[in-house]
Amino acid sequence: MNVTLNGEKREIRTGKTLADIVMNFNPSNKRIAVLLNDDLIPKGNQAGYILKKDDRVEILTFAGGG
Amino acid sequence: MELNAMQRERYARHLSLPEIGEKGQKKLRKSRVLIIGTGGLGSPAAYYLAAAGISTLGLLDSDVVELSNLQRQIIHFTADLGRRKTLSAEEKLKALNPDVRIKTYSLRLTSKNAQAILRDFDFVIDATDNFSSKLVIANACHAAKKPYSHAGILRFFGQTMTVIPGQTACYRCVFESPPKDPSVPQGPLGAVPGIIGSIQAVEAIKYLLHLGDLLTNRLLTVDALTMRFREVPVKQNPHCKLCGRMPI
Numbered sequence: 001m002n003v004t005l006n007g008e009k010r011e012i013r014t015g016k017t018l019a020d021i022v023m024n025f026n027p028s029n030k031r032i033a034v035l036l037n038d039d040l041i042p043k044g045n046q047a048g049y050i051l052k053k054d055d056r057v058e059i060l061t062f063a064g065g066g
Numbered sequence: 067m068e069l070n071a072m073q074r075e076r077y078a079r080h081l082s083l084p085e086i087g088e089k090g091q092k093k094l095r096k097s098r099v100l101i102i103g104t105g106g107l108g109s110p111a112a113y114y115l116a117a118a119g120i121s122t123l124g125l126l127d128s129d130v131v132e133l134s135n136l137q138r139q140i141i142h143f144t145a146d147l148g149r150r151k152t153l154s155a156e157e158k159l160k161a162l163n164p165d166v167r168i169k170t171y172s173l174r175l176t177s178k179n180a181q182a183i184l185r186d187f188d189f190v191i192d193a194t195d196n197f198s199s200k201l202v203i204a205n206a207c208h209a210a211k212k213p214y215s216h217a218g219i220l221r222f223f224g225q226t227m228t229v230i231p232g233q234t235a236c237y238r239c240v241f242e243s244p245p246k247d248p249s250v251p252q253g254p255l256g257a258v259p260g261i262i263g264s265i266q267a268v269e270a271i272k273y274l275l276h277l278g279d280l281l282t283n284r285l286l287t288v289d290a291l292t293m294r295f296r297e298v299p300v301k302q303n304p305h306c307k308l309c310g311r312m313p314i
Contacts, residue, residue, distance in 0.1 A: 031245040038299050063218030066107040066195035
């Protein structure tokens with residue numbers, strides 16, 4: 001099954017949750033914001049969402065420098 | 067106020083753009099922009115806005131120039147070490163364009179002083195280097211209904227987004243609260259804030275002159291290592307603690 005992660009197509013196994021893909025990308029799940037199909041998903045709700053085909057996930061990094 | 071002969075020559079390239087022209091240039095001569103932070107992002111933003119002939123530039127920064135700043139904060143020179151950044155920046159901008167009025171604020175923006183400062187400006191550039199200041203700016207601009215350009219830098223990475231309070235997604239619609247344990251700052255590569263700060267100056271001018279499409283409801287991310295620019299759609303979050311209709 002294909003989903004889009006940060007603009008790139010990714011093949012994932014059926015049944016994976018949003019938390020799984022976030023954990024894979026950033027194991028600490030810190031200093032990031034997660035958008036699913038443009039909606040912000042709080043950390044506590046990420047494990048309860050099973051990814052669907054063609055979901056778009058954006059993992060945004062907190063960039064505080066200037 | 068009419069443009070004099072010197073100003074016609076100075077701004078000739080703006081005057082030659084039908085989208086700006088004399089009307090737009092005169093509008094810039096009546097516009098006021100506050101730049102919060104005169105570092106990596108603030109340096110290019112301030113240079114381009116001063117060169118563009120903005121009427122009044124506010125420069126807010128509580129720091130003094132340190133040697134490690136000079137790798138990226140191009141408005142400050144070696145001879146400025148130890149000087150207040152606001153005064154160092156003011157001197158360069160006045161030398162670049164004596165038409166521009168500079169107001170300096172050598173202090174930190176706080177929730178207490180923000181409203182009195184923001185009142186005098188049409189657009190705000192968040193060129194700060196820490197999350198707590200970015201939060202203060204987002205909150206204060208929301209309360210004062212002042213449009214602003216957010217930006218942040220990390221290593222080889224930068225991001226920016228323009229916010230029209232009450233109308234478009236705000237910083238906190240995406241980044242709800244600052245991280246509890248901010249990472250130790252690494253970098254950045256000096257030219258990365260140069261790219262992003264320049265975009266912030268473009269957004270300020272576009273807002274002031276009602277030009278084109280603002281960078282609203284989308285976060286522009288730049289990864290300098292791959293040199294990929296990406297737009298991430300963001301929308302007003304109904305649960306946003308700042309602007310949401312149903313804040314959590």
